[in-house]
Amino acid sequence: MSRYGDDVAALAAPLNDAGDLDVLLDRVGTARVVMLGEASHGTHEYYRWRAMLTQRLIEEAAFSFVAVEGDWPDCDRVNRSVRLEEGAPEDPRAALATFERWPTWMWANEEVVDFSQWLRWHNAQTDPEVRAGVHGLDVYSLWESLREILVYLREHDPEQVPAALAAYQCFEPYGEDAQIYALASRFVAAACENEVVDLLVGLRERAAEAGGSERFNAWQNAEVVAGAERYYRAMVRGGRESWNLRDRHMDATLDRLLEHYGPESKAVVWAHNTHVGDARATDMRDRGEVNIGQLARERYGADDVVLIGFGSHHGTVVAGDGWGAPMEEMLVPPARGDALEGVLHAAAPSRGLFVFPRDERPDLLTDTLDHRAIGVVYHPERDQWSNYVPTVLGDRYDAFFWFDETRAVRPMRVPPAPVFEPETYPTGV
Secondary structure, eight states: OOTTHHHHHHHEEEOOSGGGGHHHHHHHTTOSEEEEOOSSSSBHHHHHHHHHHHHHHHHHHOOOEEEESSOHHHHHHHHHHHTTOTTSOSSHHHHHTTOOSSSGGGTSBHHHHHHHHHHHHHHHTSOGGGOOEEEEOOSOOHHHHHHHHHHHHHHHOGGGHHHHHHHHHHHGGGTTOHHHHHHHHTTSTTTTHHHHHHHHHHHHHHHHHHOSHHHHHHHHHHHHHHHHHHHHHHHTTOSHHHHHHHHHHHHHHHHHHHHHHOTTOOEEEEOOHHHHSOGGGBTTGGGTOOOHHHHHHHHHOGGGEEEEEEEEEEEEEEEBSSTTOOOEEEEEOOOOTTSHHHHHHHHSOSEEEEEOOSSSOOHHHHSEEEEEOOOSBOOGGGHHHHSEEEEEHHHHOSEEEEEEEEOBOOBOOOOOOOOOSOOOSSTTO
């Protein structure tokens, strides 16, 4: 056993059912934001236990909404279903089946169906004004958001239609291909930035004047268009700028949602560990990168934010062997023995929950250990040297879910769609 064996034994609590989450709910206390990570985008146990904790947070601690690493328009269809809004599908499965952007399995899977169906059932027994929602934080849906804006404005605010059409027509020559737009923007000063800014300013002012969920939705779609336009221009330059733009967009979206839901609102966030775990406790800090975990602690204060990581030693996962490639169920090989996952494999229970003490932390929480991160693009044969992030565990998270062996998520069968987005930086997270 490694020198961390005693630390693991002292910290690890067995994880058998939802009742074992009591100690974690005590740690959450009155926090306003709880972020739940995942070490891959295709592992059943991460999705299942994340949902179990979220259900208890909604039922017992009155959390207001779940915000995920997904697109705003796609998630809004799920939101309308789970909140029982007029005209929305009665079964959230139908809304999830419309997810077309690669990687579809990330949200169009049976684990998310189960949670969404539970949330609709829960909301059906709740007053409409306090029903919990589901929202997307990500930045990719440029053209989808533009179309949503046009549909809304033609019905509710025709004076703003010219600004929306100007933005849409500026992007139209690029055939909804973000890579073509991004490359073209290198040679055209400001690209479509001016049209987007005009649209955003108008919708922001109208939303502030009138309020309401429909106006808020239009405003957020305009924020997505603005964020995506900046993001795609940054992507072609490479490096950390695009990562930071994306996570700052997600942070700002989360803050707008909390303000929209009201001063007593509380949020659960579902995203990859690389977004959730505080970047300052990893080598991301050395590269000048930030993430939503760090930004939330800075915005709301560490006492009001609980960051929770997930990890495993071996098993199976759904991923692709290249950006836009068909999804596959892949083997996840045993983790390196000197990595965090190797240490926990040697000493922790097969399923365990670690809630970190605030003071007098053992070496396991203060030493730097490599911690595995698997993206939507994965090459198991390279796992031993390409998928680890140097991490100070006790600074990166407040708690940690451990599963020695895991299995792949159960994807829904949805039609594959063309891939128009540039590959994310770093790959697939």
